[in-house]
Amino acid sequence: MPQVSRLGRMALIVGVALVLAACSGQKNLTGADLSITGAAATPGSPQDFVVTVGDRVFFQTDSVEFTPQAVSTLNRQVQWLNQYPRYTFVIEGHADERGTREYNIALGARRATAVRDYLVARGIAANRMRTISYGKERPVAVCNDISCWSQNRRAVIVLNNAGV
Amino acid sequence: MVDLVRGGKRAVRAVRRDTAWLAVVRGLVVLLALALPARAQLELDVTRGNIQPVPIAIPAFLSLAGNPQLGPAIAEVVTSDLQRSGLFLPLDPSAFVERSASADAVPNFANWRLANAQALVIGGVEQLADGRLRTEFRLWDVFGGDQVAGQQFFTSPENWRRVAHIIADAIYERLTGERGYFDTRIVFVDESGPKDNRTKRLAIMDQDGANIRYLTGGSDLVLTPRFSPSTQEITYMSYDGGTPRVYLLNIESGQRELVGDFPGMTFAPRFSPDGQQVIMSLQQDGNANIYTMDLRTRRTTRLTDDAAIDTSPSYSPDGSKIVFESDRGGSQQLYVMEANGANPQRITFGEGTYSTPVWSPRGDYIAFTRRRAGQFGIGLIRPDGSGERMLTEGFHNEGPTWAPNGRVLMFFRDTPGGNGGPQLWTIDVSGYNEFRVPTPGFASDPAWSPLIN
Numbered sequence: 001m002p003q004v005s006r007l008g009r010m011a012l013i014v015g016v017a018l019v020l021a022a023c024s025g026q027k028n029l030t031g032a033d034l035s036i037t038g039a040a041a042t043p044g045s046p047q048d049f050v051v052t053v054g055d056r057v058f059f060q061t062d063s064v065e066f067t068p069q070a071v072s073t074l075n076r077q078v079q080w081l082n083q084y085p086r087y088t089f090v091i092e093g094h095a096d097e098r099g100t101r102e103y104n105i106a107l108g109a110r111r112a113t114a115v116r117d118y119l120v121a122r123g124i125a126a127n128r129m130r131t132i133s134y135g136k137e138r139p140v141a142v143c144n145d146i147s148c149w150s151q152n153r154r155a156v157i158v159l160n161n162a163g164v
Numbered sequence: 165m166v167d168l169v170r171g172g173k174r175a176v177r178a179v180r181r182d183t184a185w186l187a188v189v190r191g192l193v194v195l196l197a198l199a200l201p202a203r204a205q206l207e208l209d210v211t212r213g214n215i216q217p218v219p220i221a222i223p224a225f226l227s228l229a230g231n232p233q234l235g236p237a238i239a240e241v242v243t244s245d246l247q248r249s250g251l252f253l254p255l256d257p258s259a260f261v262e263r264s265a266s267a268d269a270v271p272n273f274a275n276w277r278l279a280n281a282q283a284l285v286i287g288g289v290e291q292l293a294d295g296r297l298r299t300e301f302r303l304w305d306v307f308g309g310d311q312v313a314g315q316q317f318f319t320s321p322e323n324w325r326r327v328a329h330i331i332a333d334a335i336y337e338r339l340t341g342e343r344g345y346f347d348t349r350i351v352f353v354d355e356s357g358p359k360d361n362r363t364k365r366l367a368i369m370d371q372d373g374a375n376i377r378y379l380t381g382g383s384d385l386v387l388t389p390r391f392s393p394s395t396q397e398i399t400y401m402s403y404d405g406g407t408p409r410v411y412l413l414n415i416e417s418g419q420r421e422l423v424g425d426f427p428g429m430t431f432a433p434r435f436s437p438d439g440q441q442v443i444m445s446l447q448q449d450g451n452a453n454i455y456t457m458d459l460r461t462r463r464t465t466r467l468t469d470d471a472a473i474d475t476s477p478s479y480s481p482d483g484s485k486i487v488f489e490s491d492r493g494g495s496q497q498l499y500v501m502e503a504n505g506a507n508p509q510r511i512t513f514g515e516g517t518y519s520t521p522v523w524s525p526r527g528d529y530i531a532f533t534r535r536r537a538g539q540f541g542i543g544l545i546r547p548d549g550s551g552e553r554m555l556t557e558g559f560h561n562e563g564p565t566w567a568p569n570g571r572v573l574m575f576f577r578d579t580p581g582g583n584g585g586p587q588l589w590t591i592d593v594s595g596y597n598e599f600r601v602p603t604p605g606f607a608s609d610p611a612w613s614p615l616i617n
Contacts, residue, residue, distance in 0.1 A: 106452040106473040144580030
């Protein structure tokens with residue numbers, strides 16, 4: 001997973017690791033939906049997208065509605081993706097583990113579609129993006145707690161390396 | 165005698181249809197030339213709610229020639245099968261006074277009555293000069309004092325477990341009047357690696373966990389395997405190639421085939437009862453709809469069309485109806501419709517969400533997963549929506565599959581936290597006899613094969 005190694009290099013600047021460390025077993029820390037300042041990522045780089053913009057939005061249980069926080073992340077994503085049109089990307093939809101497998105596959109697809117539709121409606125070319133659902137198969141946080149489940153209900157934009 | 169004749173007929177079919185896997189040839193045991201009364205006092209009424217298990221004595225089969233371990237091993241497999249059914253109480257062999265010297269002799273029933281046995285299984289096994297294994301057994305009614313079943317089998321020695329399962333089935337069938345389910349297999353998903361990056365492989369094993377074999381290598385995420393009625397093929401979902409899709413896999417040849425050419429992700433596949441259709445969901449934008457594909461004509465048919473997640477379709481055993489889950493009413497609930505998609509009727513109205521419906525092979529019940537108040541349970545409901553009851557509930561129970569006789573279910577039970585993981589369990593339709601099925605690692609998405617014969 002390239003994302004993990006990228007994040008490993010940024011360990012010093014992402015102070016939020018301490019906040020999220022309360023949730024044991026978590027590996028895939030990101031700065032998404034958390035206000036981070038002072039990130040030293042190169043503007044226009046994938047790190048810049050993950051740290052400065054936020055690569056993911058979170059959802060309520062069984063929901064595809066965007067929270068106000070998600071909307072502000074999405075708007076930052078729109079701006080960034082417009083500014084750096086060389087990137088194509090995949091929108092991954094995920095569900096938490098508190099649902100059944102097949103429904104969660106469809107729910108993840110619904111979440112990825114909701115993000116796609118939001119981006120397309122704001123002018124991002126549809127041919128730059130593709131969606132995929134992982135259902136509950138790829139949690140990022142594995143504790144048995146609401147704090148983990150809520151991080152797993154997510155849609156993540158993964159930039160293709162071709163953009164670099 | 166009727167049972168014996170039926171056994172003989174099935175043997176012929178087994179040889180013809182199942183040679184690719186393994187062949188077990190059944191023969192009739194030559195009945196003893198004694199005029200024993202043909203009364204069968206030993207019958208088990210499994211339709212009653214609370215069943216008193218039948219005390220049964222299964223001494224080690226006599227190892228007549230060849231490997232001396234085989235006789236005890238066969239008795240052990242038969243004992244384990246019958247014990248896990250919950251309908252039998254295998255007795256402790258240390259209480260047995262009688263040691264038979266011959267598999268053909270009439271037992272001294274008084275000795276077995278002393279051991280409190282109502283049924284008695286005496287068997288023997290020998291390796292023949294041509295290398296084949298000959299296994300025979302007789303089932304005795306201890307109180308009636310007569311033989312109620314008896315068969316012999318010829319097969320290659322590596323099939324000894326299968327012979328034991330067939331014997332357990334014969335005993336189960338003779339004493340309950342129901343079809344057995346021990347000579348069956350389970351296809352499931354083997355899970356390894358950390359919870360946030362699991363490796364998943366398709367695996368197949370006997371219903372008791374023996375003879376495990378892996379069908380995929382683990383490089384691609386695979387989910388929800390299900391047997392075809394012929395038992396030689398499965399349908400499942402794979403993430404190979406980037407777009408998750410439904411595939412067919414021939415268990416023997418390893419040959420894989422994409423099911424249909426759909427413009428998006430397909431998932432939640434199952435075969436129709438005649439094996440000619442695969443029914444599944446197609447994801448289109450935010451909605452999932454149910455489609456069938458005819459495996460001969462390749463024609464696809466859309467069965468549902470609404471702005472909802474319609475998934476987990478399962479046919480009734482006669483193929484006339486389909487149960488599925490949908491959130492069209494706001495939350496996941498179960499619906500039954502005609503096989504052509506007409507007249508969908510909601511059948512669940514309880515608190516919580518209902519998903520993963522599977523129609524019993526007997527047609528009488530639909531099993532489901534229910535989520536309520538943070539608990540996941542396995543339950544049953546009649547196809548008309550009546551008679552809902554839960555069999556087991558807890559942190560996470562999901563994905564029931566039926567034994568071919570419709571009396572036992574298998575499902576997976578997950579445990580919380582980073583080190584937790586799913587394991588396979590069985591439970592009977594009365595909600596009793598919950599047992600874990602041994603697997604080498606974590607295991608999920610079990611699917612029970614039809615009867616192999």
